[in-house]
Amino acid sequence: MKKQSFTNSQIINGVALGFSIAFFLAAAAAAVYAREWRHTLIDWQHLMTAPCPLITDYIALGGLSSAFLNAGACGLSCALFMIFLKGESRANTLAGYFLVVGHCFYGLNFLNMWPCFLAPFLYLRLKKLSFKKNLHICMFATAFSPFISEFLFRYLHNDAFIYGQPYVRPIGVVLAVLFSLMIGFLVPALLPGSSTWHKGYNLYNGGLAFGLFGFFLYSLMYSTMGVEPPERISRLNLAYHMSGLSYEEFATVFYIIVFLTCLICGYVLNGRSFKGYGDLTKDTGLASDFAEKYTMPVCLINMGVHGLLILLYMNIHILLFEGAGFTGPTIGVILAAMTFTAMGQHPKNVWPILLGYQVLFFTVMLLCKIDGRDIHWTLASQGFINSAAFATGLCPIAGRYGVRAGILAGAMCAALCSTTSAVHGGLVLYNGGFTTGITAMLLLPILEHYTAKARDEMSSASGFQSLISLVGNITPKYK
Numbered sequence: 001m002k003k004q005s006f007t008n009s010q011i012i013n014g015v016a017l018g019f020s021i022a023f024f025l026a027a028a029a030a031a032v033y034a035r036e037w038r039h040t041l042i043d044w045q046h047l048m049t050a051p052c053p054l055i056t057d058y059i060a061l062g063g064l065s066s067a068f069l070n071a072g073a074c075g076l077s078c079a080l081f082m083i084f085l086k087g088e089s090r091a092n093t094l095a096g097y098f099l100v101v102g103h104c105f106y107g108l109n110f111l112n113m114w115p116c117f118l119a120p121f122l123y124l125r126l127k128k129l130s131f132k133k134n135l136h137i138c139m140f141a142t143a144f145s146p147f148i149s150e151f152l153f154r155y156l157h158n159d160a161f162i163y164g165q166p167y168v169r170p171i172g173v174v175l176a177v178l179f180s181l182m183i184g185f186l187v188p189a190l191l192p193g194s195s196t197w198h199k200g201y202n203l204y205n206g207g208l209a210f211g212l213f214g215f216f217l218y219s220l221m222y223s224t225m226g227v228e229p230p231e232r233i234s235r236l237n238l239a240y241h242m243s244g245l246s247y248e249e250f251a252t253v254f255y256i257i258v259f260l261t262c263l264i265c266g267y268v269l270n271g272r273s274f275k276g277y278g279d280l281t282k283d284t285g286l287a288s289d290f291a292e293k294y295t296m297p298v299c300l301i302n303m304g305v306h307g308l309l310i311l312l313y314m315n316i317h318i319l320l321f322e323g324a325g326f327t328g329p330t331i332g333v334i335l336a337a338m339t340f341t342a343m344g345q346h347p348k349n350v351w352p353i354l355l356g357y358q359v360l361f362f363t364v365m366l367l368c369k370i371d372g373r374d375i376h377w378t379l380a381s382q383g384f385i386n387s388a389a390f391a392t393g394l395c396p397i398a399g400r401y402g403v404r405a406g407i408l409a410g411a412m413c414a415a416l417c418s419t420t421s422a423v424h425g426g427l428v429l430y431n432g433g434f435t436t437g438i439t440a441m442l443l444l445p446i447l448e449h450y451t452a453k454a455r456d457e458m459s460s461a462s463g464f465q466s467l468i469s470l471v472g473n474i475t476p477k478y479k
Contacts, residue, residue, distance in 0.1 A: 006269065009088040011296035012342075015303075016079035016089075016097045019258070023072030023101070026254050031065035033250055040065045048111035049166040051154045051230060052146050053426030055382060058105050059328035064247055067328050071104035074113055078139060087132030091291040091299075091342040096139030102336030103142070103429045105328035112145040112152075115176055119184025134188070140206045141187045143430040144179075147217065150427060151176040154230055155221065186213070198440035200287045201400070203340040203393035207433015208441070214424030214434075222425070229425060248318065248326040255311045255334060263304025269297035277301050284399030285344035299342040309347050310337045310389065313354055323380025330382070333389035336432070340393065349395040352403045356410020357388050363411075377418070387417030390432020394440060401447050413439045 006014070031037040043066035047058050058067040078097050082089050100108065120138045124131055152172045187206075194209035202208060222229045267274065276298040280290055290299050311334060318325055339345075361379050368375045377384060391413040398406025413435055420438065421431045428434065 006296075007088075008291045008296040009090070011269065011300065012089040012091070012094045012291070013079065013082050015094060015262075015300070016075065016082050018261075019097075019101060020072055020075035020079050022254075022258055023068050023075055027065045027068035027072055030063075030068050030250065034064045036063045036065045039063075040069060044069050044110075048109045049153060051149050052107045052109065052112070053150070053230070054146070054421050054429065054431055055106050055329045055386065055426070057328040058107075058109075059247060059331070061328075064250065067105050067331075070109050071101045073110045074104045074108065075101040077110075077113075081135060081138075085132040085135065087130055089132070090136075091289050092136040093132075093139075094291075094342055095339045096136035098335055098339040099430070100139050100142055102332045102334075102339070103145075105332030105335075107429050108142055108145050109149075112148040113142045115148050115180030116141040116144050116183055119180040120187060121184075122181070123185050123188055137188055137191065140191065140210075140430075141183055143206060143210050143428055144183050144187075144214070146427045146429065147179055148176050150230070151179060156227065194437070198437055199444060201394065201396045201444055202433065202437045202440040203285070203344050203396065204390055204430060204433025204436055207390075207393075207430035207435075208437025210428050210430050211420065211424060211434025211437065214428035218423070218425040218427055246325070247331070248315070251326045251331050251334075252311065252315060255307065259304045259307035259311065261304075262300050262307065266297045266300025266302075266304060269300065270295070274301060277305075281346045281348040283344075283346070283349075284396055285340075285346065285349050286396035286400050288344050289342075290344070290346075291342045296342070302346050303338060303341045306341050306345060306347055306350070307334070307338055309350070310334055310392075313388070314385065317379045317385070321378035321380035323378050324382035324385060325380070327382065330385055333386045333432075337389035337392055344399075345392055345395050349399040349406070350392045352398040352406025353391050353394050353410040353413070354388060356407040356412075357384065357391070357414045359407055360411040360414045383418045383421075384414060387413060387432055387435060391417075391436055391439075393433060393436045397440070397443065397447070401451055405443075405447055405451070409439055409443055412443060 027040070031040050036043065040063065043062035047062040047066055047070055050056070050061065052058075058070065062070075075097065078100050082093060082097070100113070117138050120134070120141050121131065123129075124134050124137075152168050153166050155175065156171060157167075157169065187210075190209040190213060191206055195205050197208060198205075221227060270276065276294050280294045280298055280302055283290070283293070290302065314326075314330060314334060317323070318330075324330060337345075357379060361375075365375045379385075379388075388410075391410055394409045394413060395406070397409045416435050416438060417432075420435045424431070424434075
């Protein structure tokens with residue numbers, strides 16, 4: 001195998017730049033495909049001047065081309081920071097990039113990202129910390145961007161928000177500035193502490209801390225202040241672009257091209273070989289930097305394989321079940337599911353998590369059938385599509401504790417996903433990470449308490465004997 005001719009940092013920067021260019025090309029193609037070329041920029045303006053709590057579908061709100069244009073603009077901005085700031089780009093920098101562009105299809109835009117993105121630079125400057133090493137913190141801070149849109153366009157406004165007719169009050173600007181400054185100093189403090197809660201078993205580390213802090217902010221802003229909580233932006237109160245087109249084919253073709261490109265580039269840069277990828281897939285994914293351990297070319301191969309797996313998962317469930325289809329959030333979470341492909345995620349430790357969703361669905365469906373009623377959700381419902389993509393952040397549980405623990409983690413995450421966004425009003429974008437963080441906090445103590453003693457016994461037992469030995473360990477002993 002030939003030695004790679006590019007450093008990990010150069011490849012990471014190239015991935016960010018390549019994805020950004022792909023979004024711009026997709027925006028141009030979408031403008032033709034959806035016949036939006038005459039109003040793409042106006043649609044993009046509408047995206048940037050509307051409140052955007054989860055889950056605001058930017059394709060329905062503005063259009064297919066404006067959503068991809070939004071991802072391209074935000075992604076390119078991050079890529080330029082990655083390229084021109086002095087220092088090395090790392091795997092966590094790439095993770096931040098994917099979280100930014102993933103949410104550009106439902107909640108994050110070129111206007112509301114900047115206050116949250118730039119504020120941590122002030123903290124880093126005062127603390128004399130490296131901008132480049134901590135660039136991921138600036139990207140993660142954009143999880144609070146919907147608060148910026150809320151302050152600017154809806155919060156404390158006497159009149160209801162009217163789509164296409166935004167107006168900004170001075171108090172809204174003041175609140176947005178003060179909020180972003182607060183976020184700039186709090187996010188660097190919240191991130192390290194949250195990892196101790198779940199011990200690294202939730203790769204979407206910021207989600208748990210951000211979700212809890214968002215819960216506090218939402219309660220303070222509305223319940224405590226006596227302000228009426230906002231209604232979700234929906235088809236009932238907004239003028240949507242209804243082109244009649246299905247975007248599944250467009251999105252599927254786009255992702256096949258992108259992920260195959262990652263796979264081919266990784267293969268070529270890896271000396272025209274898949275060597276090392278087998279070792280990567282044996283990694284537990286716990287506190288693991290794949291870029292450092294296996295090199296970025298191998299990580300590119302992982303991105304391609306993992307991305308195609310997630311795409312296949314989405315297509316199968318949308319084909320088999322009634323649900324959301326390829327909306328903006330669906331397209332976005334495929335990117336978000338790529339976040340830690342250089343830091344812990346790979347198909348071998350992800351598939352048990354996804355299988356957990358199937359187990360819960362068919363179990364609930366059976367129980368509902370016994371009870372004589374219909375199940376009210378499917379695996380293609382928007383909340384469960386989004387949750388499944390983020391639940392892959394629990395993959396270290398499957399890697400460390402095995403397939404059954406991974407399936408259980410996935411099932412628990414699926415059971416929680418439909419309720420967690422309500423506690424912060426959908427104003428924190430990393431709700432999937434919030435859900436996985438809660439799951440890890442609940443499940444880890446149980447796994448640590450029982451599996452350590454049961455592991456040796458189960459390794460020598462099989463079938464019913466394994467079950468008996470496990471139950472024997474779990475059952476309390478009474479004197």
